[in-house]
Amino acid sequence: MLVTYEEFADSRLAALLRYAVMLTGDPHQAQDLVQETMVRVQLNWRRVARADSPERYVRRMLTNQYVDWRRGSWMRRVLLRGEPDEAVPAPAxxxxxxxxxxxxxxxxxxxxxxxxxxxxxxxxxxxxxxxxxxxxxxxxxxxxxxxxxxxxxxxxxxxxxxx
Amino acid sequence: MIEDDVRAAFAQHEALTPPTGPVRAAIDRLAAVRRRRRQRLRAGGVALALFGVLGVGIPQLTPDRAAEDAAMLNEPVPPAPAGALNVLLLGLDATSDQRPPLADSVLLVHIPADRSRPFLVSLPRDLQVAIPGHGRDKLNAAFAYGSRSDPPDLARGYDLTRRTVAELTGVRVDAGVVLTYPALRRLTDTVDGVEVCLPREIRSIHTSRVFPAGCQRLGGAASVDLLRQRRGLPEGGLDRDRNAQLFAAGLVRRAAEQGVLTNPVRLSELLRAGGADLVVDDGGLPLLDLVRVLPQLKSVDPVGLSLPVKPLDGARWVRPDPTATPEFLAALREDRLAQWAAQHPGRVNRTR
Structure with a gap:
């Protein structure tokens, strides 16, 4: 069954953000990572929707983007912004x-x-x-x-x- | 257990997750910006086709799907094309809905590594070839075999033709464009017609049109009429292939004169002229790589060549010339066509 981009974002965006936080360890980097990935998802939605599991396809896009920071620009942008924000403590x-x-x-x-x-x-x-x-x-x-x-x-x- | 600590560390830091609302808004904003930018890039696809040949309508553009997925997934993709490139152009005769379409013009555009100028290599439609899975038949049947379904599947027709051409020539096909007559007509009109110089008079068997020997400016309808003519020409399909090369060269010159290849406004006009037939697949990075090759070309004036052939028994079929073809294909594979053309001036087709 084909879902629309809107439906996909409604149901999966929160989970993707949590996943990105676990990958990057930082809320700002996580946000940039998800944004960068989801923009490409939105622009190429037909291709994503054709995948057996759009969810897994997007997760793969996001993971590759994270692992492969040299090719992507997001990490560079994040690094230019300075050190990861340490003012957000995890609740103890x-x-x-x-x-x-x-x-x-x-x-x-x-x-x-x-x-x-x-x-x-x-x-x-x-x-x-x-x-x-x-x-x-x-x-x-x-x-x-x-x-x-x-x-x-x-x-x-x-x-x-x-x- | 360290595993439990890892699990707990993840669970505990879930609270760092930012709220979705602002992220969602930022995604939509960025996507809108990039969509506008992409409109311009898509127009570049038209430039490729233009430059490519009969250039111009792209009902179906079939870049390598695996490479596209690799690009989407941010996985390693082949670097921007640096070496020689081969683009397969199919002119489709889909005038009748009754039978599967035949690829009546099969043209390989070879762009040498030195980017000196494009080479147009015509492969005769009546060439006897091995079609993967379908025995020996005429080259133009490959498209029909591949696309056989209701409605015809152009992508599969293209794919079987591509494999047939790759096996015949031994070259890698880097990209492909399928053209139909209606799109070609609209786009020819958009550049205000194309000048062709015919070596002899041609009378259309489809209309009452007569194309005199010598130079003339043809509009869209007349161009399509000319390109459909095969019967009544002394060498049939081979003569038509030469006309297609003349037209292609004229079209590329016309586009270059008008600055279409470098002017985004003109390009978007052309894009609109392609209309519903003009489909550029999304995320076609390999295609964009090809478009980047355009400005590297030192000259867009193409060299017209044909696969050397001999008649086969009956008059209608041809087969590769056993002496000249291997040498020609080796030159194509090894990117030495300029040298080959210089050594065989008699086999170079006039493109002016």
Whole structure:
């Protein structure tokens, strides 16, 4: 069934923004990333609507745009604006855990973009590996090794922080 | 478990998500700006066709779909074309709704890597070729086989013709344009007619029109009439291919004279003239890359060439000339057509 761009934006824009926040770790960068992607989606809606799953197609566009910052212009624009805004603190829950989670969040920011994307897709979007592979345009094995490398890095950080 | 911490870190930062309202508005605003910009780029597609040949109506423009998707998805695309390019132009005889359309003019536009000038290579419609999946038949049947459905599927007709031409010549086809007579007529009128210089008189078998030997300015209807003439010409389809090259060269010169290729206002007029037949597919980055080649050309005056052929038994079919064709195709593949044309002046068609 074909949906219109308007319907798609109504139902999916919020989820895409959340996804972009998880990828970039920053609300402004997330907004720029989603804007840039959705402008192209709107201009080429017929092509997007023809895809088996427009949602997955758009997610793939957005993910590639994020991973491939050299070709896209959005990251450059964002960087020109200066450092990511740190004035927006995440709401804290239990004091002890909040420290850990903020720390995990900052470690995530240091991961290579593709690795971070695989973590977001598995642990935030809860997608099966096959679908992650499709979004990233790589083999399932690559997804798994990418996740495992990312987790290893995080564990090392963890160990260092606790020692 | 680190996995649980990652999960929790994501969940906790959901609160950073910006509200959708302003983002939605910004998207609409940016899209409107870019849509206006794209109108101008689309006009560039017409310039390609113009320059290309019978140039001008583009009922169906078929850039490589995979490459388009790659562009949309921001995935690696081939860099802007730097080397030699081959554009396939099909002139469609779709006058009757009863039978599937035949591609009556099959022309390969070769743009050499040195961007010196375009080469028009006519492939005779009556050429006997291997059509993938359909055995041996005339080249113009490939379009009919491919498009066979109700209504005819022009994209598939083009695709089968493209594969047939690629197998025959061994060259990669970078882009394709399918032209119909009505679009051609409107666009010829938009440039106020095209001058052609005929080597001999031609009498139309479809109308009472007589085209005298020598130079004349033809309007849209007369141009279409001329390009349909095949029977009654001494070499039939081969003569018609030469007329098409004369017309194409005249059209390109006319467009260049009027500055159509560089003037956005004139281009948008042409775009409107194409009317409903003029469909440029969205997101056609590869096509835009091709348009960027236009200003690089040192001359738009084309060199007219034909695939060397010999008659096959009956008078109507032709086959590749076993001695001259391999050498010609090697020159085409290896981007040495200028050298080949210099060595075979007798095989260069007059385009003025």
């Amino acid at each position: 829950d239990h004091a002890q855990h909040a420290v850990d989670r903020d720390q995990v969040w900052s470690w995530l920011a240091r991961l290579p973009r593709r690795q971070r994307a695989t973590l977001v897709l598995r642990y935030y979007e809860d997608l099966p590996d096959a679908e992650i592979a499709e979004i990233l345009g790589c083999a399932v094995g690559t997804v798994r090794s990418s996740i495992s490398r990312a987790l290893t890095t995080l564990r090392t950080e963890y160990a260092e922080a606790c020692s």
